[in-house]
Amino acid sequence: MGKLITLVIQRLGLGLLTLLAVSLIIFLGVELLPGDIATEILGQDALPETVEVFRRELGLDKPPHIRYIDWVLGVIQGDFGTSFANQREISDLIGFRLANTLFLALMTSAIAVPFSLVCGVLAALYRNSLYDRAINTFTLTSISFPEFFIAYILIIMFSQQLGWFPSLSNVDMDMPLWERIYKCLLPAATMTLAVFAHMMRQTRAAIINLLASPYIEMANLKGLQRFRVVVHHALPNAWAPIATVIALNLAYLVVSVVVVEVVFVYPGLGQLMVDSVIVRDLPVVQACSLVFAATYILLNLTADLISIVTNPRLLHPK
Amino acid sequence: MTTKPKKQAKDSEVLLSIRNLHIEGQSDEEWHPIVKGVDFDLHRGEVLGLIGESGAGKSTIGLAAMGFARPGCKITQGDIMFDGVNLFNATENDKRSLRGVRISYVAQSAAASFNPAHRLIEQYSEAPVQHGVMDEKEAHAEAITLFEKLQLPDPHTIGFRYPHQVSGGQLQRAMTAMAMACKPDLIIFDEPTTALDVTTQIEVLAAIKDIVHEFNTAAIYITHDLAVVAQMADKIIVLRYGEVVEEADTRKMLSKPEKAYTKSLWAVRSLQKKEQPSDDILLEMRNIDASYGGGVKVLKNVSIKVPKQRTVAVVGESGSGKSTAARAITGLLPPMKGEVIFKGETLSAALKDRKADDLRKLQMIYQMPDTALNPRMRIRDIIGRPVQFYMGLSGKKRDERVSELLNMIEMEPNQYVDRFPGELSGGQKQRVCIARALAAEPELIICDEVTSALDQLVAEEILKLLQHLQDELELSYMFITHDLATVRAIADEIVVMLQGEVVEQGLKTEILTPPHHEYTDLLLSSVPEMDPDWLEGLLKERAKKKPSIQLAGN
Numbered sequence: 086m087g088k089l090i091t092l093v094i095q096r097l098g099l100g101l102l103t104l105l106a107v108s109l110i111i112f113l114g115v116e117l118l119p120g121d122i123a124t125e126i127l128g129q130d131a132l133p134e135t136v137e138v139f140r141r142e143l144g145l146d147k148p149p150h151i152r153y154i155d156w157v158l159g160v161i162q163g164d165f166g167t168s169f170a171n172q173r174e175i176s177d178l179i180g181f182r183l184a185n186t187l188f189l190a191l192m193t194s195a196i197a198v199p200f201s202l203v204c205g206v207l208a209a210l211y212r213n214s215l216y217d218r219a220i221n222t223f224t225l226t227s228i229s230f231p232e233f234f235i236a237y238i239l240i241i242m243f244s245q246q247l248g249w250f251p252s253l254s255n256v257d258m259d260m261p262l263w264e265r266i267y268k269c270l271l272p273a274a275t276m277t278l279a280v281f282a283h284m285m286r287q288t289r290a291a292i293i294n295l296l297a298s299p300y301i302e303m304a305n306l307k308g309l310q311r312f313r314v315v316v317h318h319a320l321p322n323a324w325a326p327i328a329t330v331i332a333l334n335l336a337y338l339v340v341s342v343v344v345v346e347v348v349f350v351y352p353g354l355g356q357l358m359v360d361s362v363i364v365r366d367l368p369v370v371q372a373c374s375l376v377f378a379a380t381y382i383l384l385n386l387t388a389d390l391i392s393i394v395t396n397p398r399l400l401h402p403k
Numbered sequence: 404m405t406t407k408p409k410k411q412a413k414d415s416e417v418l419l420s421i422r423n424l425h426i427e428g429q430s431d432e433e434w435h436p437i438v439k440g441v442d443f444d445l446h447r448g449e450v451l452g453l454i455g456e457s458g459a460g461k462s463t464i465g466l467a468a469m470g471f472a473r474p475g476c477k478i479t480q481g482d483i484m485f486d487g488v489n490l491f492n493a494t495e496n497d498k499r500s501l502r503g504v505r506i507s508y509v510a511q512s513a514a515a516s517f518n519p520a521h522r523l524i525e526q527y528s529e530a531p532v533q534h535g536v537m538d539e540k541e542a543h544a545e546a547i548t549l550f551e552k553l554q555l556p557d558p559h560t561i562g563f564r565y566p567h568q569v570s571g572g573q574l575q576r577a578m579t580a581m582a583m584a585c586k587p588d589l590i591i592f593d594e595p596t597t598a599l600d601v602t603t604q605i606e607v608l609a610a611i612k613d614i615v616h617e618f619n620t621a622a623i624y625i626t627h628d629l630a631v632v633a634q635m636a637d638k639i640i641v642l643r644y645g646e647v648v649e650e651a652d653t654r655k656m657l658s659k660p661e662k663a664y665t666k667s668l669w670a671v672r673s674l675q676k677k678e679q680p681s682d683d684i685l686l687e688m689r690n691i692d693a694s695y696g697g698g699v700k701v702l703k704n705v706s707i708k709v710p711k712q713r714t715v716a717v718v719g720e721s722g723s724g725k726s727t728a729a730r731a732i733t734g735l736l737p738p739m740k741g742e743v744i745f746k747g748e749t750l751s752a753a754l755k756d757r758k759a760d761d762l763r764k765l766q767m768i769y770q771m772p773d774t775a776l777n778p779r780m781r782i783r784d785i786i787g788r789p790v791q792f793y794m795g796l797s798g799k800k801r802d803e804r805v806s807e808l809l810n811m812i813e814m815e816p817n818q819y820v821d822r823f824p825g826e827l828s829g830g831q832k833q834r835v836c837i838a839r840a841l842a843a844e845p846e847l848i849i850c851d852e853v854t855s856a857l858d859q860l861v862a863e864e865i866l867k868l869l870q871h872l873q874d875e876l877e878l879s880y881m882f883i884t885h886d887l888a889t890v891r892a893i894a895d896e897i898v899v900m901l902q903g904e905v906v907e908q909g910l911k912t913e914i915l916t917p918p919h920h921e922y923t924d925l926l927l928s929s930v931p932e933m934d935p936d937w938l939e940g941l942l943k944e945r946a947k948k949k950p951s952i953q954l955a956g957n
Contacts, residue, residue, distance in 0.1 A: 297474070299515040306469060307530040308502030321520035397520055397565045 088402055092393060100386045107378040108160070112153050115367050115374075127389060140293045143169060156371070165372040170364050175372045178191075179354065183376060185256060186346075186353040188340035189269055189276070197277040197284065203289025203328075204281075210315050212293060224282035236275045236348040243271060254349040276342060280334040287330035291323035325392030332388035340377045413746040418588055418621050419445040419468060424481035426472065426534050437463050437476065447588065448619040452636030452653070454668075455628060457829070457860035460645040461625045465591040468507050468623060469543075470498040486588065486654045501531035507582035511594040513574035517566035524562030549580040551681075552617075553610045561650065571721070572603030576610050583614060589621045596631060599718035600885055601929040608634055608931075609942055612890050627858060629668060630931035634659055634938040641665050653935055668859065676870065678895045678911040681710035685879045686732070686847055691741035695729045701727045702738070703903045707881075709847060712873060716890040716911075719900035725883045728900070729849045732881070733765055745847075751871050763793045766840035767895040770833035770852035776824040782809075782835055783820045787854055789842035808838040812868060830861035837868065847879045866892050887930045891915070 127135060127336045140146050144155070156212035159166060166174035194245060208217045225237070245398075295301060304318045343355030358373035393399050414802070426438035438460040445451050462477060468778060472478050483490040485506065490498060502508075506532070510516035517526060528542035543562070550558035553576040566574060575595055580591050592611065595954045599608070604889040612635060615622050626740050632639055632653075639656045641664070642650040649662045660666050686709040694704040709715045717725045726795030730736035732743055734754035743750045745764070751757050769775040776785055786805045792794050796804055800940045806816035812834040824832055840848050850869070854862035870893060872878060882893060890897060895913040899907040899922065907920045914923060928941060 142844070182855070193792040299512060301508055302473070303510060303516040304518070304529075306466075306471060306502055306508040307533075308499040308504060309529065309533055310499070313533065318518050318520075350494075398567050401565050401568060 089393070089399060092399070093390060096386055096389055099261035100382050103382050104379055105157075108157060108375055109153070109380070111371055111374045111378065112156065114147075115371050116149055118365070118367070156368075160375065161371075167369040168361075168366055168369050170361070170366040170369075175369055178357070178369065179372055179376065181258065182352060182354045182357045184341055185351065186342065186355065188265065189342065189351065189353060190335065192266065192269055193273045193276040193280070193338050194335055196273060196317055197280050197334075200277070201284035202327070204289055205285040206315060206320065208285065208289040208290065209319070209392070210311060218288075220285070227278040228282040231344075232275055233344050233348050234277050235278050236345055239271050239275055240369055241346075249348060252349070254351040256352065267350075272342075272345050272351055275345050275348075280337060283330055283334055283363070284327075286321070288327050291326040292319045295319045295322055298348075310360050321395065324395040327397075328388045328391035329385075332384040332391075336381045336384045339380045408762060411684055411869070412926070413466060417444050418445050418447045418449075418486060420482070420484040421464075422482045423486075423703070424464065424467060424483065425479045425618060426460070426467060426476055427479050428463075428476045429589065430475075432442065434477075436645060437728045438467070441642075441645070442479075442648055443640060443647070443650065443736045445589070445621050445623065447621055449638070450615060450622045450636045452624045452626065452632035452633050452639040453642060454629060454639060455642035455648075456642075456860065459642040461642055462593050463645075464681075465593050465623050465625050466508075468591060469502055469591070470507060471502070478764050496645070499536065503587075504585045505587050506535060506589045506591070506865065506876065507577050507585070507587045509575075509582045509595045512598050513578040514566065514571060514598075516573060516578065519566055522563050522565055523577050527562060527577070527584055530581070531584050534585065542584065545584065546580065549583055549614075550577070552578050553577075553838045554606070555580075565735060569799055570603075571913075572599055572607055575599060575603075575607050579607070579611055579614065583620075586618055587620060590615070592622055592624045592635075594626050596626070597626065601887070601931075604631075604719055605929050607943070608816065608938060610633070613745075614939070619952075628884050628931065629923070629935075630933050633933050633935045634931060641668070657933055657935065669839070675891055676893055676895075679713065681713050683711040685711040686748060687744040688728065688732060688882075689742050691728070691738045691743070693727055693736055693738040695727075695736070700739075701903050702731060705731075705741075705900075705903070705905055707898050707905065709879050709881050710896070711846075712877045713895040714873065714882055714893050715896045715898060716882045716884060716894035717900060718884060718887065718890055720885060720926075722902070723900040724825060724903040725885075725900055726851055727903075729767065729881065729883060730853055732849065733767060756774070759793070763843045764846045765849070766843050766845040766847075767849045767851065768833070768836050768840050768853050771856055772829060772836050773824075773856075775836050776832055778824050780823070781820070782822050784825075785824070785835060786838050786842050790840060793843045804842070809840055811841060812838045813871065814838075828861075830856055830864060833857060833865055837865075837872070841872070841876070845878070847881065849881045849883070851883045852885070853882075855884065855886060862889070869893065893924055899926065 104120060122134065124131065127139060131139075137146075144152065147155075156166065163176065165179065167173065168175055168178060174356075204220055208220055211217050231380075240252045243250045251268055252271070254272050256268055260268075296315075296319060301314060301318055304314045336373050339354075341355075343359055344357045345351070347354040354373055354376065355396050357368060361369035361373065420552055421444075422442050423440055424441045425436065427434040428437040429435075440696065441460075441464060443451065451680065453464060454806050455461050463473070466473065467478055467483060468485070468490075470478075470483060470485075470493060476489060481491060488501070489767050490501075507942065517523065519800055524543055524546050527546045531537045531542045531545075532539050546562050547558050550561060555561050555573055561573070568575065575598075579595070580911060596607050606808065612623075614620075614679050622635075624632060626632050626635075636653050638650065638652045640650045641662070642658075649656070649660065651661075656665070659667075660669055688705055690706045691702050691705045691783065691900060692700055693705075694700045705724070706729060707728065708713065709719070710794050727736060731738045734743075734750065734752065734757055735951065737752035737754075743752075745761065750761055752760075768839070781804070783805055787801050788805045790801050790808075794804070802820075809816040809819060814834055819827070819831075824835070827835065836853075842930065853869075854865055857865065869880065873880060882889070882891075883892060884957055886953065894911050896908075896909065897911050898905055899914065899920065901922050907914055915927070917924075919927065931937065
């Protein structure tokens with residue numbers, strides 16, 4: 086058990102290091118962006134003195150490495166700085182948006198993960214059957230379309246024609262939970278269709294990969310039912326690859342949903358970031374990027390830990 | 404003891420009757436016959452030995468006795484009558500209800516055939532519980548009884564371990580217990596001891612023999628080892644290319660084999676070589692300590708000398724440090740202490756510090772020719788690379804040298820030079836590995852279990868080739884093996900290793916003739932002999948004097 090805890094701590098430490106490296110890359114990237122916030126806000130013909138004063142106010146006159154260190158120290162204390170554009174605290178600005186994005190991601194994964202696992206196991210169980218072929222074709226089709234296209238199709242079908250769900254997902258803080266869920270159903274469905282295929286196909290492939298192992302043959306020779314062979318004998322050994330793909334897709338749900346957010350006018354983090362890039366609101370862009378990076382690292386870390394924990398060799402050392 | 408009373412059946416009753424069995428296998432989109440019309444009968448309580456080389460169809464027939472064909476194989480015709488049911492055309496459900504309950508299977512590699520994700524006792528109870536023979540509590544109690552009977556250590560707790568927490572020999576016994584769980588009428592043993600050390604093999608063989616006898620279980624015992632089958636079987640069938648060559652009672656088969664092929668199998672073990680002493684030392688390991696990652700020492704003060712143009716066999720069971728010694732010599736595992744001296748000069752400990760010429764003079768040949776060759780390279784390039792790298796030959800000269808090397812290993816260059824490893828047999832692949840080592844024009848070749856993945860006849864050819872090359876090219880060999888028949892065949896000197904230490908070292912005859920070191924004695928006496936009474940005699944003798952050595956496997 087002690088070995089496991091050391092491993093977990095090691096991984097967490099590595100994750101933090103990665104995050105630090107990423108923060109540097111983000112900072113440098115934003116630094117290299119063309120354009121200047123001062124001229125962007127004050128206009129091209131602002132007096133040089135005004136620009137100078139404005140820059141000093143925002144702290145842009147300091148050298149980059151000092152600003153980087155200030156920024157990192159601030160973030161560690163939970164202070165992301167203030168927005169250039171509207172002088173609001175970034176943590177306030179992000180907080181609500183992040184909660185929305187996470188809500189949508191959580192809701193999508195609550196539908197997509199169990200659904201794709203079950204479908205993947207069934208596809209492995211009835212390999213090459215009509216069901217297997219049908220679900221493979223369906224999922225391939227669904228990832229082949231761009232998300233906005235699927236979103237519009239869903240809107241036309243369920244919102245315009247049938248009138249079951251709203252086409253706008255403009256949620257706010259005071260909405261009761263069920264109404265939020267109701268408003269988020271269409272975007273969640275869109276994203277489910279986008280991530281379902283990867284997870285389902287990986288589950289199927291990971292299990293089928295194991296079906297040639299001697300211990301599966303042994304299970305068959307014990308006269309076990311096919312379902313038990315797949316679920317009890319193959320699945321527990323397939324968690325590592327499945328968890329990796331699930332984690333990547335969950336990260337995708339948080340990080341790459343901007344298109345879906347725009348289509349459904351959903352107030353999420355992706356939209357905030359795009360808006361901020363347009364107005365050169367650099368601290369907000371940095372903060373959003375950092376949150377995205379942290380999500381990615383955290384989810385991948387979880388996948389790593391799951392593959393470690395599901396390996397009995399590590400869990401039960403000699 | 405809660406075991407059920409023995410089934411009171413007449414031994415003359417036929418339990419399994421196979422007639423005109425045909426099985427086909429698929430390769431390259433085509434179906435080829437693997438088993439071509441095999442017939443045999445098996446009576447209750449009888450043990451049938453199936454022997455033959457790999458590819459003879461032994462395992463395929465064994466599995467067919469359960470009505471099972473591996474993916475890519477199909478049973479095309481014949482009758483498999485098991486106690487009144489024809490498994491050839493029985494429904495999948497009917498076959499499933501027999502498997503695990505009335506017919507069970509013991510696989511070659513217990514380590515691979517136990518599911519790594521579940522505890523042993525859960526896997527034991529699975530068949531009885533799922534088939535409704537008993538509930539989980541009863542199954543657990545039975546398991547403990549059987550574990551005890553099979554002399555597993557800590558029978559009450561060993562079942563709650565995971566497969567990786569148990570040694571190979573113990574796993575194999577646990578698998579035999581698992582096969583016994585429902586007290587089946589028939590057990591298929593598919594090479595159950597091939598992956599084990601001789602000293603462990605004895606215990607498993609004795610356990611299987613006892614338990615099969617006690618419950619009057621019929622068994623099909625598949626192996627390529629004649630001496631093993633002589634201990635286990637009542638009658639033997641010799642197979643070749645999917646056909647029965649000869650069938651007879653064990654004693655008759657051993658004393659008077661009729662067919663030429665059977666006789667040739669019997670003759671293999673007679674290969675012997677006369678040792679030649681030499682004091683001209685080529686390589687010396689001096690007081691080497693080594694460990695992986697600085698933990699437990701795998702080698703403890705190991706000193707081994709290899710004379711010029713001689714073969715030193717390093718024997719010992721798995722975990723004794725044989726292969727680690729090879730890694731220390733080649734620099735793959737820099738030792739913690741001690742030095743490797745080659746032709747009077749100390750070699751750098753680590754591989755990366757060694758000169759290319761030192762690397763050239765030390766070559767290795769590995770156990771698994773399948774994985775030692777790059778499947779995407781042609782033979783020309785596999786052998787050509789070291790020719791180019793070490794000898795600096797290229798273009799036409801390189802090709803000429805490759806042809807020369809192929810001739811040396813007795814493979815026709817024009818026929819093989821453009822093939823991929825996948826298009827060669829196991830023995831041919833090992834020959835290519837030898838040629839690749841020879842390409843560097845080495846002075847010492849370390850052979851790590853080079854024949855243990857090969858059939859006996861093929862292995863003998865390889866040993867002859869190695870011997871011939873040694874005489875011709877003045878090579879020295881360090882021959883790592885756990886097979887004492889190989890040692891007799893090829894060695895000049897023998898080094899016996901146990902738990903990382905050298906127990907004994909000397910000329911072959913010195914080591915092989917008594918008095919032995921206690922461990923050498925155990926090792927030598929554990930090698931099965933072709934006498935059907937050997938196992939029982941040995942066990943009786945050993946029961947008299949308890950061995951005082953704790954083996955690595957237990």
